[in-house]
Amino acid sequence: MIVPPYLVDRPTLELVETMPAQPPIGMLWINTVRGLVPTVAPVRSFRNEMVTKSNRFANLGPGWLGPNSCEIPRTTSARILELAVSLEQIEGLPNPEMTPNIHGTISLEWESARGEAYLEYGTNEISGFVRFENEPIEHIEAVATLPVSFFTLVRDRLFPISQAHSVTTEGLGPYSYAFATTRALA
Amino acid sequence: MLLRRLGRWLRGLFCFSLPVKVSDSENLIRGIYYEVHLDDVGSLKWQAYDPTPGTDEVSVMRSARLSPNACKRKAKSIERAPRKLYRGLAALSSGAIKTAGMAVVDSRHVDCGHADIKTGVVTQRRLPNVPRDPREVARVKKVAEKLIELSQYYPDSRIESAKWEGEGLLAPLRKDI
Numbered sequence: 001m002i003v004p005p006y007l008v009d010r011p012t013l014e015l016v017e018t019m020p021a022q023p024p025i026g027m028l029w030i031n032t033v034r035g036l037v038p039t040v041a042p043v044r045s046f047r048n049e050m051v052t053k054s055n056r057f058a059n060l061g062p063g064w065l066g067p068n069s070c071e072i073p074r075t076t077s078a079r080i081l082e083l084a085v086s087l088e089q090i091e092g093l094p095n096p097e098m099t100p101n102i103h104g105t106i107s108l109e110w111e112s113a114r115g116e117a118y119l120e121y122g123t124n125e126i127s128g129f130v131r132f133e134n135e136p137i138e139h140i141e142a143v144a145t146l147p148v149s150f151f152t153l154v155r156d157r158l159f160p161i162s163q164a165h166s167v168t169t170e171g172l173g174p175y176s177y178a179f180a181t182t183r184a185l186a
Numbered sequence: 187m188l189l190r191r192l193g194r195w196l197r198g199l200f201c202f203s204l205p206v207k208v209s210d211s212e213n214l215i216r217g218i219y220y221e222v223h224l225d226d227v228g229s230l231k232w233q234a235y236d237p238t239p240g241t242d243e244v245s246v247m248r249s250a251r252l253s254p255n256a257c258k259r260k261a262k263s264i265e266r267a268p269r270k271l272y273r274g275l276a277a278l279s280s281g282a283i284k285t286a287g288m289a290v291v292d293s294r295h296v297d298c299g300h301a302d303i304k305t306g307v308v309t310q311r312r313l314p315n316v317p318r319d320p321r322e323v324a325r326v327k328k329v330a331e332k333l334i335e336l337s338q339y340y341p342d343s344r345i346e347s348a349k350w351e352g353e354g355l356l357a358p359l360r361k362d363i
Binding site for chain 1: 222320
């Protein structure tokens with residue numbers, strides 16, 4: 001793997017600031033905050049939107065929405081980057097709707113006719129809820145992390161495979177499943 | 187303290203021609219900003235009607251007092267480019283909001299022509315960088331989605347202009363609620 005020279009021997013916080021606003025297609029910039037080791041890993045471009053947005057949110061700064069709005073810490077943004085990497089394993093799960101919140105957290109939402117999933121990432125905690133069709137709402141309260149199986153469940157319940165099969169996937173390459181699902185929902 | 191009271195009194199004095207009661211026929215206008223209120227395709231997100239933290243109040247402007255130009259001026263005055271970008275205005279009918287079980291109250295102590303939609307779901311004060319109570323979010327989202335249903339969003343095609351150059355800011359026709 002070739003690491004660009006400007007990423008070598010720089011602390012992570014600088015890494016985020018020196019990143020281009022839009023990562024190159026086909027690359028996901030991973031910010032490993034804990035180890036302060038900047039790394040670049042080639043992954044699919046499917047989650048680039050999540051990466052771009054979380055980087056933008058990290059640069060909002062204090063007072064971005066009004067006098068009492070908190071900035072979004074880079075650790076929170078880094079957690080979303082880590083999630084984006086994890087979600088690469090889950091084909092068929094569309095990118096979430098991402099919203100920065102006035103109190104310095106980031107909301108991620110998936111919604112379909114079959115229900116909804118809402119997650120809010122803080123510095124150390126994740127809270128949220130899932131509501132699947134014909135089932136009572138389930139709350140997620142102040143957990144440190146969520147297993148990949150949670151997101152697989154969201155994919156299976158909100159964006160089942162049958163929807164993807166209803167549209168053509170020909171010519172869309174290796175990401176055909178994911179794009180087909182997104183198209184089916186559009 | 188005294189100055190604040192005096193300010194409120196003066197604002198009330200200059201606002202004397204506007205009835206305190208918000209009539210059912212009145213349209214209410216809300217400024218819409220990217221990217222908290224809009225998704226990437228330009229549709230309203232429920233966060234557009236997320237109440238002010240610690241209250242159940244969603245701020246709006248009264249069309250009985252403020253012209254579309256004045257509404258745009260006010261909405262643009264609280265823009266915080268490049269982070270909070272003004273994108274347009276949304277109109278709601280006061281009567282439809284009341285029929286949906288919410289209240290609309292004049293809040294001229296904030297500004298003449300300012301009002302609040304009281305959703306009935308009082309939100310807690312938020313701690314910095316700590317996620318909200320998911321039960322509260324679920325309740326707020328449900329009410330906010332109702333308000334989206336009742337509102338008509340008018341994207342501003344001439345954002346840079348000082349005047350509102352779009353169509354008339356009319357709330358959608360009342361539906362059976």
